[in-house]
Amino acid sequence: MIDFEEELKKFKPSLEIGEAEDAVNADDEQDMVDLMIELMQQRKNL
Protein backbone atom coordinates (compact mmCIF):
# COMPACT_ATOMS: atom_id res chain seq x y z
CA MET A 1 0.00 0.00 0.00
CA ILE A 2 1.37 3.42 -0.90
CA ASP A 3 1.91 5.88 1.93
CA PHE A 4 1.24 9.29 0.36
CA GLU A 5 3.30 11.28 2.85
CA GLU A 6 6.31 8.98 2.60
CA GLU A 7 6.20 9.02 -1.21
CA LEU A 8 5.78 12.79 -1.23
CA LYS A 9 9.00 13.20 0.79
CA LYS A 10 10.91 11.59 -2.06
CA PHE A 11 9.92 14.44 -4.41
CA LYS A 12 12.42 17.28 -4.50
CA PRO A 13 11.89 20.68 -6.15
CA SER A 14 13.32 20.93 -9.66
CA LEU A 15 16.31 23.15 -10.31
CA GLU A 16 15.16 26.37 -11.97
CA ILE A 17 16.77 27.53 -15.20
CA GLY A 18 18.03 30.76 -13.62
CA GLU A 19 19.95 28.79 -11.02
CA ALA A 20 21.44 26.30 -13.47
CA GLU A 21 24.29 28.41 -14.78
CA ASP A 22 25.12 30.15 -11.52
CA ALA A 23 28.70 29.56 -10.35
CA VAL A 24 28.98 26.01 -11.63
CA ASN A 25 32.33 24.82 -10.40
CA ALA A 26 33.36 21.37 -11.57
CA ASP A 27 36.27 21.20 -9.16
CA ASP A 28 33.84 20.99 -6.26
CA GLU A 29 32.81 17.51 -7.43
CA GLN A 30 35.11 14.74 -6.27
CA ASP A 31 35.36 11.61 -8.37
CA MET A 32 37.22 8.33 -8.04
CA VAL A 33 40.31 9.76 -9.76
CA ASP A 34 40.52 12.53 -7.15
CA LEU A 35 40.26 9.91 -4.41
CA MET A 36 42.96 7.85 -6.05
CA ILE A 37 45.28 10.89 -6.26
CA GLU A 38 44.61 11.65 -2.59
CA LEU A 39 45.38 8.06 -1.57
CA MET A 40 48.58 8.02 -3.59
CA GLN A 41 49.64 11.30 -2.01
CA GLN A 42 49.02 9.92 1.44
CA ARG A 43 51.05 6.79 0.63
CA LYS A 44 53.87 8.94 -0.62
CA ASN A 45 53.89 11.04 2.54
CA LEU A 46 54.04 7.93 4.64
Place this chain on the structure above:
Amino acid sequence: MNCYRCNAVLDLKKETCTKCGTDVRFFKKIVYASNRYYNEGLVKAQARDLSGARDALKISLNLYKRNTDARNLLGLVYYAMGESAEGLRQWTLSKNLTKGQNIAERFINTMHRNMRDMDSEAHGIRKYNQALGYARNNAKDLAAIQLKKVVSVHSNMTKAYELLALLYMDDEKYEQARKVLNRCLEVDRGNVSALHYLNELDAMEGHAGIRSAGVVGDEEREKLIIPVRFRDYGTYLANALYIFLGLFLGLAIAWFVVVPGRVEKELGSIAERERSYESVISSLQEEIAKRDLEKENAERESHAAEETQPTVQEEEPEEPKQRVPVIEKLTNWDQNHAAVTKAITALYEPEGADYVTFTETFFSISGEDLGKGDAGHYRDLCMAVTDAGVFTDLYMHAQDALIRGDYRQAAGLFDAASLIRPEDGMLRYNAAVAYEGAEDYENAANRFWQICVLFPEMEQAEDAKNHYLYLTQETEVPPLPEGEDPASYRQPVTFEMLTAGLPAPEDAAEDPSENPEISPEEMPVPEYPAVQPESPEGAVQPENAPAV
Protein backbone atom coordinates in the same frame (compact mmCIF):
# COMPACT_ATOMS: atom_id res chain seq x y z
CA MET B 1 43.07 9.57 -22.68
CA ASN B 2 45.27 12.20 -21.06
CA CYS B 3 47.55 11.90 -18.06
CA TYR B 4 45.85 13.25 -14.94
CA ARG B 5 49.06 14.95 -13.86
CA CYS B 6 50.64 16.55 -16.94
CA ASN B 7 47.73 16.16 -19.39
CA ALA B 8 49.94 14.48 -22.01
CA VAL B 9 48.31 11.94 -24.29
CA LEU B 10 48.82 8.47 -22.81
CA ASP B 11 50.11 5.44 -24.67
CA LEU B 12 47.39 2.90 -23.87
CA LYS B 13 49.86 0.02 -23.98
CA LYS B 14 52.17 1.49 -21.34
CA GLU B 15 51.60 1.61 -17.59
CA THR B 16 53.31 4.97 -17.08
CA CYS B 17 53.03 8.37 -18.68
CA THR B 18 55.66 8.81 -21.38
CA LYS B 19 56.10 12.49 -20.45
CA CYS B 20 56.11 12.67 -16.63
CA GLY B 21 56.50 8.98 -15.76
CA THR B 22 53.45 8.85 -13.47
CA ASP B 23 51.96 5.43 -12.78
CA VAL B 24 48.65 5.47 -14.62
CA ARG B 25 47.54 1.84 -14.15
CA PHE B 26 44.77 2.57 -11.69
CA PHE B 27 43.85 5.74 -13.50
CA LYS B 28 43.29 3.80 -16.71
CA LYS B 29 41.19 1.19 -14.91
CA ILE B 30 38.96 3.91 -13.48
CA VAL B 31 38.55 5.54 -16.86
CA TYR B 32 37.71 2.20 -18.51
CA ALA B 33 35.09 1.55 -15.83
CA SER B 34 33.68 5.02 -16.40
CA ASN B 35 33.47 4.34 -20.12
CA ARG B 36 31.70 1.02 -19.49
CA TYR B 37 28.99 2.84 -17.52
CA TYR B 38 28.83 5.46 -20.24
CA ASN B 39 28.20 2.75 -22.83
CA GLU B 40 25.52 1.26 -20.65
CA GLY B 41 23.90 4.67 -20.29
CA LEU B 42 24.03 5.19 -24.03
CA VAL B 43 22.30 1.88 -24.75
CA LYS B 44 19.59 2.63 -22.18
CA ALA B 45 19.07 6.14 -23.52
CA GLN B 46 18.64 4.74 -27.02
CA ALA B 47 16.06 2.32 -25.63
CA ARG B 48 14.24 5.28 -23.96
CA ASP B 49 14.99 3.97 -20.49
CA LEU B 50 15.88 7.49 -19.38
CA SER B 51 15.96 6.74 -15.64
CA GLY B 52 18.32 3.82 -16.19
CA ALA B 53 20.50 5.93 -18.50
CA ARG B 54 20.63 8.73 -15.93
CA ASP B 55 21.72 6.35 -13.15
CA ALA B 56 24.41 4.70 -15.28
CA LEU B 57 25.79 8.05 -16.46
CA LYS B 58 25.89 9.39 -12.90
CA ILE B 59 28.01 6.40 -11.88
CA SER B 60 30.23 7.01 -14.89
CA LEU B 61 30.78 10.61 -13.78
CA ASN B 62 31.31 9.62 -10.15
CA LEU B 63 34.17 7.48 -11.38
CA TYR B 64 35.64 10.04 -13.75
CA LYS B 65 34.11 13.51 -13.76
CA ARG B 66 35.97 14.57 -16.89
CA ASN B 67 34.17 12.03 -19.04
CA THR B 68 32.82 14.66 -21.41
CA ASP B 69 30.68 12.32 -23.47
CA ALA B 70 28.99 10.95 -20.38
CA ARG B 71 28.30 14.43 -19.05
CA ASN B 72 26.90 15.69 -22.33
CA LEU B 73 24.69 12.64 -22.64
CA LEU B 74 23.50 13.07 -19.06
CA GLY B 75 22.51 16.63 -19.90
CA LEU B 76 20.55 15.35 -22.88
CA VAL B 77 18.81 12.73 -20.76
CA TYR B 78 17.80 15.33 -18.19
CA TYR B 79 16.49 17.54 -20.99
CA ALA B 80 14.45 14.65 -22.39
CA MET B 81 12.96 14.06 -18.92
CA GLY B 82 11.74 17.66 -18.78
CA GLU B 83 14.47 18.83 -16.41
CA SER B 84 15.96 21.48 -18.66
CA ALA B 85 17.73 23.28 -15.83
CA GLU B 86 19.61 20.14 -14.80
CA GLY B 87 20.49 19.52 -18.44
CA LEU B 88 21.78 23.05 -18.78
CA ARG B 89 23.83 22.61 -15.60
CA GLN B 90 25.52 19.48 -16.91
CA TRP B 91 26.36 21.13 -20.22
CA THR B 92 27.77 24.16 -18.43
CA LEU B 93 29.93 21.87 -16.28
CA SER B 94 31.06 20.01 -19.39
CA LYS B 95 31.99 23.29 -21.08
CA ASN B 96 34.03 24.34 -18.03
CA LEU B 97 35.83 21.01 -17.83
CA THR B 98 36.57 20.54 -21.50
CA LYS B 99 37.49 23.69 -23.35
CA GLY B 100 37.63 23.77 -27.10
CA GLN B 101 35.49 21.61 -29.35
CA ASN B 102 32.66 20.49 -27.15
CA ILE B 103 29.15 19.68 -28.25
CA ALA B 104 27.85 21.06 -24.94
CA GLU B 105 28.51 24.57 -26.17
CA ARG B 106 26.20 23.95 -29.11
CA PHE B 107 23.45 22.68 -26.81
CA ILE B 108 23.76 25.73 -24.57
CA ASN B 109 23.67 28.13 -27.51
CA THR B 110 20.63 26.37 -28.96
CA MET B 111 18.80 26.73 -25.67
CA HIS B 112 19.68 30.41 -25.35
CA ARG B 113 18.64 31.11 -28.95
CA ASN B 114 15.13 29.74 -28.41
CA MET B 115 14.16 32.17 -25.67
CA ARG B 116 10.48 31.40 -25.98
CA ASP B 117 11.06 27.67 -25.41
CA MET B 118 13.38 28.46 -22.56
CA ASP B 119 10.79 30.71 -20.94
CA SER B 120 8.22 28.00 -21.40
CA GLU B 121 10.50 25.43 -19.78
CA ALA B 122 11.25 27.78 -16.90
CA HIS B 123 7.53 28.42 -16.48
CA GLY B 124 6.81 24.68 -16.39
CA ILE B 125 9.47 24.06 -13.77
CA ARG B 126 8.18 26.91 -11.61
CA LYS B 127 4.66 25.52 -11.84
CA TYR B 128 5.87 22.05 -10.89
CA ASN B 129 7.66 23.44 -7.85
CA GLN B 130 4.52 25.38 -6.95
CA ALA B 131 2.43 22.22 -7.25
CA LEU B 132 4.86 20.35 -5.04
CA GLY B 133 4.52 23.12 -2.46
CA TYR B 134 0.72 22.87 -2.63
CA ALA B 135 0.86 19.09 -2.19
CA ARG B 136 3.12 19.44 0.85
CA ASN B 137 0.71 22.00 2.33
CA ASN B 138 -2.18 19.59 1.82
CA ALA B 139 -3.77 21.64 -0.97
CA LYS B 140 -3.98 18.53 -3.13
CA ASP B 141 -6.70 19.79 -5.46
CA LEU B 142 -4.70 22.90 -6.33
CA ALA B 143 -1.60 20.75 -6.82
CA ALA B 144 -3.48 18.43 -9.19
CA ILE B 145 -4.87 21.34 -11.22
CA GLN B 146 -1.41 22.86 -11.50
CA LEU B 147 0.17 19.56 -12.54
CA LYS B 148 -2.48 18.90 -15.18
CA LYS B 149 -1.55 22.23 -16.77
CA VAL B 150 2.15 21.37 -16.59
CA VAL B 151 1.82 17.97 -18.30
CA SER B 152 -0.48 19.39 -20.96
CA VAL B 153 2.25 21.81 -22.04
CA HIS B 154 5.38 19.83 -21.04
CA SER B 155 4.49 16.29 -22.01
CA ASN B 156 7.98 14.99 -21.22
CA MET B 157 8.18 16.11 -17.59
CA THR B 158 8.29 12.75 -15.84
CA LYS B 159 8.40 14.17 -12.32
CA ALA B 160 5.12 15.95 -12.93
CA TYR B 161 3.49 12.72 -14.09
CA GLU B 162 4.78 10.87 -11.04
CA LEU B 163 3.44 13.45 -8.61
CA LEU B 164 0.09 13.72 -10.40
CA ALA B 165 -0.31 9.94 -10.35
CA LEU B 166 0.46 9.92 -6.64
CA LEU B 167 -2.21 12.55 -6.03
CA TYR B 168 -4.74 10.59 -8.06
CA MET B 169 -3.95 7.41 -6.16
CA ASP B 170 -4.34 9.21 -2.85
CA ASP B 171 -7.73 10.44 -4.11
CA GLU B 172 -8.62 6.87 -5.20
CA LYS B 173 -8.87 7.90 -8.88
CA TYR B 174 -7.06 4.76 -9.96
CA GLU B 175 -7.98 4.83 -13.64
CA GLN B 176 -6.72 8.35 -14.06
CA ALA B 177 -3.56 7.46 -12.16
CA ARG B 178 -3.00 4.53 -14.47
CA LYS B 179 -3.40 6.71 -17.57
CA VAL B 180 -0.91 9.25 -16.25
CA LEU B 181 1.61 6.54 -15.37
CA ASN B 182 1.32 4.98 -18.81
CA ARG B 183 2.02 8.37 -20.39
CA CYS B 184 5.06 8.68 -18.12
CA LEU B 185 6.33 5.30 -19.24
CA GLU B 186 5.98 6.34 -22.88
CA VAL B 187 8.55 9.06 -22.16
CA ASP B 188 10.75 7.03 -19.81
CA ARG B 189 10.34 3.28 -20.10
CA GLY B 190 12.37 2.49 -17.03
CA ASN B 191 10.88 5.08 -14.69
CA VAL B 192 11.14 3.38 -11.33
CA SER B 193 8.42 5.39 -9.57
CA ALA B 194 5.94 4.86 -12.39
CA LEU B 195 6.55 1.13 -12.44
CA HIS B 196 6.32 0.95 -8.67
CA TYR B 197 2.99 2.85 -8.63
CA LEU B 198 1.61 0.67 -11.43
CA ASN B 199 2.52 -2.44 -9.48
CA GLU B 200 0.70 -0.99 -6.48
CA LEU B 201 -2.34 -0.26 -8.63
CA ASP B 202 -2.30 -3.79 -9.97
CA ALA B 203 -2.01 -5.13 -6.45
CA MET B 204 -4.92 -2.98 -5.28
CA GLU B 205 -7.05 -4.08 -8.17
CA GLY B 206 -5.66 -7.61 -7.87
CA HIS B 207 -8.91 -9.35 -7.09
CA ALA B 208 -10.75 -7.73 -9.92
CA GLY B 209 -7.74 -8.39 -12.16
CA ILE B 210 -7.74 -12.09 -11.43
CA ARG B 211 -11.42 -12.32 -12.19
CA SER B 212 -11.18 -10.57 -15.49
CA ALA B 213 -7.68 -11.34 -16.81
CA GLY B 214 -7.86 -15.09 -16.69
CA VAL B 215 -4.24 -15.44 -15.61
CA VAL B 216 -5.09 -17.62 -12.64
CA GLY B 217 -4.18 -20.86 -10.94
CA ASP B 218 -6.14 -24.05 -11.11
CA GLU B 219 -8.26 -23.35 -8.07
CA GLU B 220 -9.34 -19.93 -9.26
CA ARG B 221 -9.99 -21.31 -12.73
CA GLU B 222 -12.68 -23.58 -11.31
CA LYS B 223 -14.38 -20.63 -9.66
CA LEU B 224 -14.35 -18.77 -12.96
CA ILE B 225 -16.32 -21.39 -14.83
CA ILE B 226 -19.76 -19.96 -15.39
CA PRO B 227 -22.39 -22.63 -14.92
CA VAL B 228 -24.21 -23.31 -18.18
CA ARG B 229 -27.86 -22.64 -18.07
CA PHE B 230 -30.61 -21.86 -20.48
CA ARG B 231 -31.38 -18.26 -21.07
CA ASP B 232 -34.45 -17.25 -19.20
CA TYR B 233 -36.40 -15.05 -21.61
CA GLY B 234 -39.06 -14.55 -19.04
CA THR B 235 -36.57 -12.80 -16.78
CA TYR B 236 -35.54 -10.46 -19.57
CA LEU B 237 -39.15 -9.55 -20.27
CA ALA B 238 -39.84 -9.01 -16.62
CA ASN B 239 -36.81 -6.74 -16.33
CA ALA B 240 -37.88 -4.76 -19.38
CA LEU B 241 -41.38 -4.48 -17.96
CA TYR B 242 -40.08 -3.21 -14.62
CA ILE B 243 -37.95 -0.62 -16.37
CA PHE B 244 -40.86 0.69 -18.43
CA LEU B 245 -43.09 0.69 -15.40
CA GLY B 246 -40.54 2.66 -13.48
CA LEU B 247 -40.22 5.17 -16.32
CA PHE B 248 -43.96 5.48 -16.56
CA LEU B 249 -44.35 6.02 -12.83
CA GLY B 250 -41.62 8.63 -12.88
CA LEU B 251 -43.26 10.50 -15.74
CA ALA B 252 -46.63 10.27 -14.05
CA ILE B 253 -45.26 11.70 -10.81
CA ALA B 254 -43.57 14.47 -12.74
CA TRP B 255 -46.76 15.22 -14.68
CA PHE B 256 -49.16 15.23 -11.79
CA VAL B 257 -47.01 16.58 -8.99
CA VAL B 258 -44.08 18.61 -10.26
CA VAL B 259 -45.49 20.23 -13.40
CA PRO B 260 -48.70 21.66 -11.89
CA GLY B 261 -46.64 23.28 -9.14
CA ARG B 262 -44.36 24.93 -11.66
CA VAL B 263 -47.24 25.92 -13.90
CA GLU B 264 -49.03 27.43 -10.95
CA LYS B 265 -45.96 29.36 -9.94
CA GLU B 266 -45.53 30.66 -13.48
CA LEU B 267 -49.19 31.57 -13.71
CA GLY B 268 -48.93 33.29 -10.36
CA SER B 269 -46.01 35.40 -11.45
CA ILE B 270 -47.72 36.20 -14.75
CA ALA B 271 -50.90 37.16 -12.88
CA GLU B 272 -48.86 39.35 -10.56
CA ARG B 273 -47.27 41.08 -13.49
CA GLU B 274 -50.69 41.48 -15.12
CA ARG B 275 -51.99 43.08 -11.95
CA SER B 276 -49.03 45.39 -11.79
CA TYR B 277 -49.46 46.32 -15.45
CA GLU B 278 -53.18 46.78 -14.88
CA SER B 279 -52.51 49.12 -11.98
CA VAL B 280 -50.10 51.06 -14.15
CA ILE B 281 -52.61 51.12 -16.99
CA SER B 282 -55.43 52.16 -14.69
CA SER B 283 -53.35 54.96 -13.19
CA LEU B 284 -52.48 56.11 -16.68
CA GLN B 285 -56.12 55.86 -17.72
CA GLU B 286 -57.08 57.95 -14.71
CA GLU B 287 -54.51 60.44 -15.77
CA ILE B 288 -55.89 60.44 -19.31
CA ALA B 289 -59.43 60.84 -18.01
CA LYS B 290 -58.31 63.69 -15.81
CA ARG B 291 -56.66 65.41 -18.71
CA ASP B 292 -59.70 64.83 -20.93
CA LEU B 293 -61.78 66.54 -18.30
CA GLU B 294 -59.36 69.38 -18.05
CA LYS B 295 -59.37 69.60 -21.81
CA GLU B 296 -63.12 69.82 -21.90
CA ASN B 297 -63.11 72.49 -19.26
CA ALA B 298 -60.44 74.36 -21.08
CA GLU B 299 -62.34 74.11 -24.36
CA ARG B 300 -65.45 75.42 -22.73
CA GLU B 301 -63.55 78.30 -21.25
CA SER B 302 -61.50 78.90 -24.34
CA HIS B 303 -64.26 79.90 -26.74
CA ALA B 304 -63.38 83.48 -25.95
CA ALA B 305 -59.70 82.93 -25.03
CA GLU B 306 -57.83 80.89 -27.67
CA GLU B 307 -54.53 81.19 -25.78
CA THR B 308 -55.47 78.45 -23.27
CA GLN B 309 -55.45 75.70 -25.94
CA PRO B 310 -51.71 75.69 -26.33
CA THR B 311 -51.48 75.08 -22.53
CA VAL B 312 -53.51 71.90 -22.89
CA GLN B 313 -51.57 70.84 -25.94
CA GLU B 314 -48.28 71.61 -24.21
CA GLU B 315 -49.23 69.35 -21.30
CA GLU B 316 -50.07 66.35 -23.50
CA PRO B 317 -46.50 65.41 -24.50
CA GLU B 318 -45.69 64.87 -20.79
CA GLU B 319 -47.73 61.64 -20.71
CA PRO B 320 -45.28 59.42 -22.57
CA LYS B 321 -42.41 60.57 -20.27
CA GLN B 322 -44.03 59.01 -17.19
CA ARG B 323 -44.34 55.63 -18.92
CA VAL B 324 -40.66 55.58 -19.87
CA PRO B 325 -39.12 54.92 -16.41
CA VAL B 326 -41.43 51.94 -15.81
CA ILE B 327 -40.90 50.34 -19.21
CA GLU B 328 -37.18 51.07 -19.12
CA LYS B 329 -36.89 49.63 -15.62
CA LEU B 330 -38.72 46.46 -16.69
CA THR B 331 -36.47 46.14 -19.73
CA ASN B 332 -33.37 46.73 -17.59
CA TRP B 333 -34.54 44.09 -15.11
CA ASP B 334 -34.87 41.50 -17.86
CA GLN B 335 -31.54 42.40 -19.41
CA ASN B 336 -29.72 42.36 -16.09
CA HIS B 337 -31.29 39.07 -15.09
CA ALA B 338 -30.12 37.50 -18.35
CA ALA B 339 -26.65 39.01 -17.87
CA VAL B 340 -26.36 37.70 -14.30
CA THR B 341 -27.34 34.22 -15.45
CA LYS B 342 -24.89 34.34 -18.35
CA ALA B 343 -22.06 35.55 -16.10
CA ILE B 344 -22.66 32.76 -13.59
CA THR B 345 -22.75 30.13 -16.35
CA ALA B 346 -19.51 31.46 -17.86
CA LEU B 347 -17.69 31.54 -14.52
CA TYR B 348 -18.71 28.03 -13.45
CA GLU B 349 -18.28 26.20 -16.77
CA PRO B 350 -17.43 22.54 -16.08
CA GLU B 351 -14.60 22.62 -18.67
CA GLY B 352 -13.05 25.69 -17.02
CA ALA B 353 -14.17 29.28 -16.54
CA ASP B 354 -14.83 31.32 -19.69
CA TYR B 355 -13.28 34.47 -18.32
CA VAL B 356 -13.76 36.54 -21.48
CA THR B 357 -17.56 36.02 -21.52
CA PHE B 358 -17.71 36.36 -17.75
CA THR B 359 -15.98 39.74 -17.57
CA GLU B 360 -17.78 41.20 -20.61
CA THR B 361 -21.15 40.17 -19.22
CA PHE B 362 -20.39 41.11 -15.63
CA PHE B 363 -19.37 44.68 -16.46
CA SER B 364 -22.53 45.17 -18.54
CA ILE B 365 -24.75 44.59 -15.48
CA SER B 366 -26.31 47.62 -13.82
CA GLY B 367 -26.39 46.96 -10.09
CA GLU B 368 -29.34 49.27 -9.40
CA ASP B 369 -31.78 47.45 -11.68
CA LEU B 370 -31.74 44.03 -10.06
CA GLY B 371 -34.44 42.00 -8.33
CA LYS B 372 -33.86 40.57 -4.87
CA GLY B 373 -32.64 37.17 -6.11
CA ASP B 374 -30.37 38.62 -8.77
CA ALA B 375 -28.92 41.16 -6.30
CA GLY B 376 -27.66 38.27 -4.18
CA HIS B 377 -26.10 36.54 -7.20
CA TYR B 378 -24.58 39.81 -8.35
CA ARG B 379 -23.00 40.27 -4.95
CA ASP B 380 -21.41 36.81 -5.29
CA LEU B 381 -20.13 37.73 -8.75
CA CYS B 382 -18.61 40.92 -7.31
CA MET B 383 -16.73 38.79 -4.78
CA ALA B 384 -15.46 36.53 -7.57
CA VAL B 385 -14.31 39.51 -9.67
CA THR B 386 -12.37 41.01 -6.75
CA ASP B 387 -10.96 37.65 -5.57
CA ALA B 388 -7.16 37.38 -5.95
CA GLY B 389 -7.35 33.64 -6.68
CA VAL B 390 -9.72 34.12 -9.61
CA PHE B 391 -7.53 36.86 -11.05
CA THR B 392 -4.42 34.70 -10.66
CA ASP B 393 -6.13 31.82 -12.49
CA LEU B 394 -7.24 34.15 -15.28
CA TYR B 395 -3.72 35.63 -15.55
CA MET B 396 -2.12 32.19 -15.71
CA HIS B 397 -4.53 31.14 -18.48
CA ALA B 398 -3.57 34.26 -20.38
CA GLN B 399 0.16 33.60 -19.91
CA ASP B 400 -0.25 29.97 -21.01
CA ALA B 401 -2.10 31.02 -24.14
CA LEU B 402 0.61 33.55 -24.97
CA ILE B 403 3.41 31.04 -24.40
CA ARG B 404 1.84 28.35 -26.58
CA GLY B 405 1.16 30.86 -29.34
CA ASP B 406 -2.66 31.10 -29.09
CA TYR B 407 -2.52 34.88 -29.47
CA ARG B 408 -6.21 35.45 -30.08
CA GLN B 409 -7.18 33.75 -26.86
CA ALA B 410 -4.33 35.42 -24.96
CA ALA B 411 -5.52 38.83 -26.16
CA GLY B 412 -9.11 38.18 -25.02
CA LEU B 413 -7.91 36.97 -21.62
CA PHE B 414 -5.56 39.92 -21.06
CA ASP B 415 -8.42 42.26 -22.01
CA ALA B 416 -10.63 40.48 -19.48
CA ALA B 417 -7.87 40.81 -16.86
CA SER B 418 -7.51 44.53 -17.56
CA LEU B 419 -11.24 44.99 -16.90
CA ILE B 420 -10.71 43.50 -13.46
CA ARG B 421 -7.44 45.37 -12.82
CA PRO B 422 -7.67 48.58 -14.87
CA GLU B 423 -4.83 50.08 -12.83
CA ASP B 424 -2.35 47.51 -14.18
CA GLY B 425 -0.93 48.82 -17.42
CA MET B 426 1.08 45.66 -18.14
CA LEU B 427 -2.15 43.77 -18.79
CA ARG B 428 -3.04 46.14 -21.61
CA TYR B 429 0.51 45.96 -22.87
CA ASN B 430 0.36 42.17 -22.95
CA ALA B 431 -3.00 42.38 -24.72
CA ALA B 432 -1.42 44.67 -27.31
CA VAL B 433 1.45 42.25 -27.88
CA ALA B 434 -1.00 39.35 -28.21
CA TYR B 435 -3.17 41.23 -30.70
CA GLU B 436 -0.10 42.01 -32.71
CA GLY B 437 0.84 38.33 -32.63
CA ALA B 438 -2.66 37.49 -33.89
CA GLU B 439 -2.19 40.09 -36.67
CA ASP B 440 -5.16 42.10 -35.36
CA TYR B 441 -3.31 45.38 -35.85
CA GLU B 442 -6.28 47.62 -35.19
CA ASN B 443 -6.80 46.34 -31.69
CA ALA B 444 -3.06 46.15 -31.10
CA ALA B 445 -2.73 49.82 -32.06
CA ASN B 446 -5.65 50.71 -29.76
CA ARG B 447 -4.06 48.99 -26.77
CA PHE B 448 -0.66 50.59 -27.44
CA TRP B 449 -2.43 53.95 -27.66
CA GLN B 450 -4.09 53.29 -24.28
CA ILE B 451 -0.64 52.69 -22.74
CA CYS B 452 0.60 56.01 -24.18
CA VAL B 453 -2.30 58.13 -22.90
CA LEU B 454 -3.21 56.31 -19.68
CA PHE B 455 0.17 55.01 -18.48
CA PRO B 456 2.78 57.48 -19.75
CA GLU B 457 5.01 56.76 -16.73
CA MET B 458 5.33 53.06 -17.61
CA GLU B 459 8.69 51.68 -18.68
CA GLN B 460 7.03 50.27 -21.80
CA ALA B 461 5.37 53.58 -22.74
CA GLU B 462 8.10 54.52 -25.21
CA ASP B 463 7.97 51.09 -26.77
CA ALA B 464 4.18 51.33 -26.97
CA LYS B 465 4.44 54.70 -28.69
CA ASN B 466 6.83 53.31 -31.28
CA HIS B 467 4.58 50.37 -31.92
CA TYR B 468 1.53 52.59 -32.27
CA LEU B 469 3.22 54.93 -34.74
CA TYR B 470 4.53 51.99 -36.73
CA LEU B 471 1.16 50.25 -36.93
CA THR B 472 -0.85 53.37 -37.78
CA GLN B 473 1.78 55.20 -39.82
CA GLU B 474 0.85 58.36 -37.93
CA THR B 475 3.34 60.98 -36.91
CA GLU B 476 2.15 61.46 -33.36
CA VAL B 477 0.01 59.78 -30.75
CA PRO B 478 -3.44 61.39 -30.47
CA PRO B 479 -4.38 62.50 -26.96
CA LEU B 480 -7.38 61.33 -24.97
CA PRO B 481 -10.71 62.93 -26.15
CA GLU B 482 -11.47 66.22 -24.49
CA GLY B 483 -13.22 65.99 -21.16
CA GLU B 484 -11.96 62.45 -20.48
CA ASP B 485 -10.00 61.98 -17.27
CA PRO B 486 -7.21 59.36 -17.54
CA ALA B 487 -7.47 58.60 -13.81
CA SER B 488 -11.04 57.40 -14.26
CA TYR B 489 -9.81 54.61 -16.57
CA ARG B 490 -7.20 53.50 -14.05
CA GLN B 491 -9.40 53.39 -10.97
CA PRO B 492 -9.04 50.03 -9.21
CA VAL B 493 -12.14 47.86 -9.06
CA THR B 494 -13.18 47.12 -5.49
CA PHE B 495 -16.05 45.16 -4.00
CA GLU B 496 -17.44 48.30 -2.33
CA MET B 497 -17.39 50.21 -5.59
CA LEU B 498 -19.17 47.44 -7.50
CA THR B 499 -21.89 47.04 -4.88
CA ALA B 500 -22.29 50.76 -4.12
CA GLY B 501 -25.49 51.18 -6.11
CA LEU B 502 -26.81 47.77 -5.16
CA PRO B 503 -29.93 47.85 -2.98
CA ALA B 504 -29.67 45.94 0.31
CA PRO B 505 -31.35 42.55 -0.05
CA GLU B 506 -34.23 43.49 2.27
CA ASP B 507 -34.80 46.76 0.42
CA ALA B 508 -34.75 45.43 -3.14
CA ALA B 509 -38.02 46.27 -4.88
CA GLU B 510 -40.00 43.24 -5.97
CA ASP B 511 -41.60 45.05 -8.81
CA PRO B 512 -40.71 48.37 -10.40
CA SER B 513 -44.39 49.20 -10.96
CA GLU B 514 -44.74 49.74 -7.21
CA ASN B 515 -43.08 53.07 -7.83
CA PRO B 516 -43.86 53.93 -11.42
CA GLU B 517 -43.16 57.59 -11.00
CA ILE B 518 -39.37 57.37 -10.68
CA SER B 519 -38.09 59.82 -13.18
CA PRO B 520 -34.78 59.36 -15.01
CA GLU B 521 -33.41 62.46 -13.23
CA GLU B 522 -34.00 60.85 -9.83
CA MET B 523 -32.18 57.62 -10.67
CA PRO B 524 -28.76 57.42 -8.92
CA VAL B 525 -25.70 57.82 -11.18
CA PRO B 526 -23.20 54.95 -10.81
CA GLU B 527 -19.84 56.03 -9.36
CA TYR B 528 -17.82 53.51 -11.34
CA PRO B 529 -17.03 55.03 -14.75
CA ALA B 530 -19.06 52.56 -16.71
CA VAL B 531 -16.93 52.49 -19.83
CA GLN B 532 -18.31 49.12 -20.68
CA PRO B 533 -16.94 47.44 -23.73
CA GLU B 534 -19.47 46.66 -26.36
CA SER B 535 -16.89 44.33 -27.81
CA PRO B 536 -13.95 42.53 -26.17
CA GLU B 537 -11.67 45.14 -27.80
CA GLY B 538 -12.42 47.77 -25.14
CA ALA B 539 -14.33 51.01 -25.26
CA VAL B 540 -11.53 53.55 -24.97
CA GLN B 541 -10.90 54.96 -28.42
CA PRO B 542 -8.94 57.93 -29.75
CA GLU B 543 -10.91 60.60 -31.53
CA ASN B 544 -9.44 59.61 -34.86
CA ALA B 545 -9.68 55.83 -34.79
CA PRO B 546 -6.51 54.17 -36.08
CA ALA B 547 -6.96 52.77 -39.55
CA VAL B 548 -4.52 49.93 -40.14
